[in-house]
Amino acid sequence: MTCAPPWTRPVAIILPIPVAPPVTSAVLPETEKRSETKSANVCSSSVSRGAFHSPLVDNLLSSMLTFRLGARAAREVTPIRGHRREEGQVRGTAMASEASQTGAAQESSRLEILQAAAECFEQRGFSGTSVDDVARMLGCTKGRIYHHFGSKADLFAAVFRLGMEMNFAAVEPLRHTDGPAVARLRMMAEEHVRQMVTTKSFQRVVWDGMELLMRGALTPEQRDECLRLQQSRKRYSTLFRTLMEEAKADGDLDYGDLSVATQVFFTCMNSPVFWYRPRVADLRNDQDTVIEQVVRFAMNGLGWKGE
Amino acid sequence: MTCAPPWTRPVAIILPIPVAPPVTSAVLPETEKRSETKSANVCSSSVSRGAFHSPLVDNLLSSMLTFRLGARAAREVTPIRGHRREEGQVRGTAMASEASQTGAAQESSRLEILQAAAECFEQRGFSGTSVDDVARMLGCTKGRIYHHFGSKADLFAAVFRLGMEMNFAAVEPLRHTDGPAVARLRMMAEEHVRQMVTTKSFQRVVWDGMELLMRGALTPEQRDECLRLQQSRKRYSTLFRTLMEEAKADGDLDYGDLSVATQVFFTCMNSPVFWYRPRVADLRNDQDTVIEQVVRFAMNGLGWKGE
DNA sequence: GTCTATACAGCGATAGAC
């Protein structure tokens, strides 16, 4: 402690991530650009663009259709000043009613935007990402994005919610399987971790969203909606929590305080969103290995003693 | 999946956190302001301002003294344009040499800034925090901050490094204690988690810093310094990693892949920076309980079967 | 050593052309 170690030397870092200048009229021929700013194995996102466009997502998306109200990025609690619409009113022009018309095409466009947004938010976080960033990743301008989403916060919320819905869809059906509580918990954990790995970008946004939700102060009108989001999260964690209690009562698990255990358990299961980088070769097997190990760690952490 | 669950309903949220307008000439009488934007138990930071100003930190800080080079917040890899100094040159005016002069006073001021910065970065992240935010928390203007730190990135880096140094100082001495590898690992883990809880703001910044480091692309000049930071992190995790291997060889631990295990193990131990909120009453006991539980979870996760 | 004043770029958001 007395002698200064090597890493104590004067040092400087840059933190923001370099990106290309915004698109204006210079058209990008290839759809995928920006790869030059990423180093080889630094996460070109776990899911390749095309592969992700699964029926599951389409189904989910169609049940999700609409987002109202352009939330404002105001930093004040009191009378929200800023350069956004002063009335604080509904936007997004009641998309639900339009859904019957253009339907599929519009949704497909929305989905593509969500996908790109997820990747941007994953890489730079909410405040670090500009709407231009997302547009640039899509090879278009922000006009397109603002046509579909009322604000940047709306866009983020949409990604956030889609991520949550995918989790529910994957995990909830397993809740009432047969067998002891531990076994069900294990299966659900496995499915949850699989989500983290296969839809990593979205799940990372869910994580960030939770954090923002936890510390975000709200204007009265927005409180309701935020509460609803938080409750949905709570409902999700309860799926696991109840099984944890059951399994402990059965003598299959052994942990101390339930709250602490839940927190650590989830952080554990979610951890791949921070460190997982898919290896190109043998993707499937790679993922399975990681999932298996993470689940094992998490279950052991709860005091599970094996089958 | 077919019937839309309640949380599928249209929703809107705001994400950014409201703050008071920047300080200009309106002087704040009390040093601590801004409390009105926080809800009761939402993290008024684990360490109270005064209590944190410990000899340990002072010692660490004096061995740390100097930061060179104003890192730039440029978003381009190629010729860095922007409104910062174009030479990309050294700043911070060789503070090490000045240390003998004003010494203590200057350092105390620096430390106070670091403290406030840690709390701001903890709450809003790097890009979400403005230099004005930090100044406002201190009840001063950004002039003071820019006098001590060349740029926002410099400030962040200083907080980051101080956090890391505290970890090293707490954990490294335990490396060569007597006893089996598992026992030592357990002790180190406990000390690490204690750091997470007692210096939470700083540790949260360390976490964010690691993430930024992982995905940040660099201009050639800055690559070196960044690499150094990363290596210091690596060195830290190696402290644990080697013991993990030893203990596995001893038959005291049982995990699969070392890399995955390390990642999950750390994420686990670090988790309090995300969810821990100190309860005012009986702080000490509260912390100890949390620490004990987290360590237990983490060790169990590695396949530890108890004493 | 800290404050005031100011420059200048970036970004969120809108209007209106196509």
Next chain:
DNA sequence: GTCTATCGCTGTATAGAC
């Protein structure tokens, strides 16, 4: 439905007063 152009605020950083 997407693009262009533009507005106005926010935020980083600097210069110079005190």
